[in-house]
Amino acid sequence: MHLWLQFDGQALFAARGDGAVTLAGKPLTSEWTAVPDGAELRFGFGLLRVGRDSKPGRGPARERPAARRQAWLLALVVLTGAGVALALTAIRGRTPSEVAKLEATRSAAPPSSMVPAEEPVAVAPAVASPPEAAVAPGLPSLTLAASPLPAPPQGGGPSAVSQLLRAYPQNIANRAVPRIGEKPWLISEEWRAHHERQLHAPGRTTAKVLFLGDSITEGWGVAPAYGQHFAAYAPVNLGIANDMTQNVLWRIEHGTLSGTNPRAVVLMIGVNNLAGGFSPEQTADGVRAILTAIQAQLPAARVLLLGVLPARQDAQNPLRLRISQANQLLLSLAKPDRVEVRDLGSLLLEPDGSISRATMRDFLHPSPEGFERLSLAVAPYLQALVAAPPQ
Numbered sequence: 001m002h003l004w005l006q007f008d009g010q011a012l013f014a015a016r017g018d019g020a021v022t023l024a025g026k027p028l029t030s031e032w033t034a035v036p037d038g039a040e041l042r043f044g045f046g047l048l049r050v051g052r053d054s055k056p057g058r059g060p061a062r063e064r065p066a067a068r069r070q071a072w073l074l075a076l077v078v079l080t081g082a083g084v085a086l087a088l089t090a091i092r093g094r095t096p097s098e099v100a101k102l103e104a105t106r107s108a109a110p111p112s113s114m115v116p117a118e119e120p121v122a123v124a125p126a127v128a129s130p131p132e133a134a135v136a137p138g139l140p141s142l143t144l145a146a147s148p149l150p151a152p153p154q155g156g157g158p159s160a161v162s163q164l165l166r167a168y169p170q171n172i173a174n175r176a177v178p179r180i181g182e183k184p185w186l187i188s189e190e191w192r193a194h195h196e197r198q199l200h201a202p203g204r205t206t207a208k209v210l211f212l213g214d215s216i217t218e219g220w221g222v223a224p225a226y227g228q229h230f231a232a233y234a235p236v237n238l239g240i241a242n243d244m245t246q247n248v249l250w251r252i253e254h255g256t257l258s259g260t261n262p263r264a265v266v267l268m269i270g271v272n273n274l275a276g277g278f279s280p281e282q283t284a285d286g287v288r289a290i291l292t293a294i295q296a297q298l299p300a301a302r303v304l305l306l307g308v309l310p311a312r313q314d315a316q317n318p319l320r321l322r323i324s325q326a327n328q329l330l331l332s333l334a335k336p337d338r339v340e341v342r343d344l345g346s347l348l349l350e351p352d353g354s355i356s357r358a359t360m361r362d363f364l365h366p367s368p369e370g371f372e373r374l375s376l377a378v379a380p381y382l383q384a385l386v387a388a389p390p391q
Helices: 096-108 189-199 215-220 224-233 245-253 271-275 280-297 318-333 368-387
Strands: 002-007 012-018 021-023 040-043 046-049 209-213 236-239 264-268 302-306 339-342
Touching: 189 245, 209 215, 215 236, 215 264, 215 368, 224 368, 245 280, 264 280, 264 368, 271 280, 271 318, 280 302, 280 318, 302 368, 318 339, 339 368
Parallel strands: 209 236, 209 264, 264 302, 302 339
Antiparallel strands: 002 012, 021 040, 040 046
């Protein structure tokens, strides 16, 4: 639930981000709307009353200097129930031109650094933790999304906003987050189009096996070994290159498993999280969230969870060490008759622990030979899961 507020120095304007919001009993839209004194804004279980500063018994508020006229009483916010968030942007004491400069500065600011990837592992930049909101005494503090709003025009009036902007929490591995587009509050249209195509992939309703993951899973689907070893299951490949755990969660929440009834799901995800600065613990927590989502939507399906494959040529590479730590944590996610966990990365390593281009062409993605080794190892596990009696 998101409600946007903006003060231009003279008047307060409100607009709906998402969810049902009413102003004075009327539905609020995504267009900026002036908020009259004493009006009530309702959003979910939240109530927001807004009014100019005044003292009881002294009649209407007197005109004060400009700096004090711009001071509005902080809202009385009542929030009950989990999962309700208020995104509040109050711009005080700034002219429209200053607001525009501020937003331009924020847009140009470099994102928080993430662990650089030696190979082209494309990841979304992390966003610094948002500031806390000031709230009325006795109420819990709220965390605000770092979501810049467009500045009002020079005339001082509200600007029309066809789609309110909301920054996605890119530094969270166990919550549904889409792939980020040109700005942190936009979804990548190319990625969303790929997701939409998968929603209409042939054979979704009859597939006995689904493959879910990132570029390694997507590349597996076009490798010769995939058809040779898994064609009998009429599999549907739902891998999308560069996905992190949070992106897979978003896809699951937005229909990637809808209409399917597989006997088994092969899941391999996490290398982009680990290469992008997430800790092994955060990455494993993201995988755990995916497993929970899969089991909620496909309660009869068994899951074959594969460990994150090794990456980088040198066995002592920091990313390789984080992958090993994450895989140890993934072993704890096994559940009898529900989730089987297999770490098969050693099949792609040389005797000294290094990686050869013969098995991983860029020390990250398996070559045809690498996929052959991986498929040979997965085939018997998958056969057992598909043949197991329905749960």
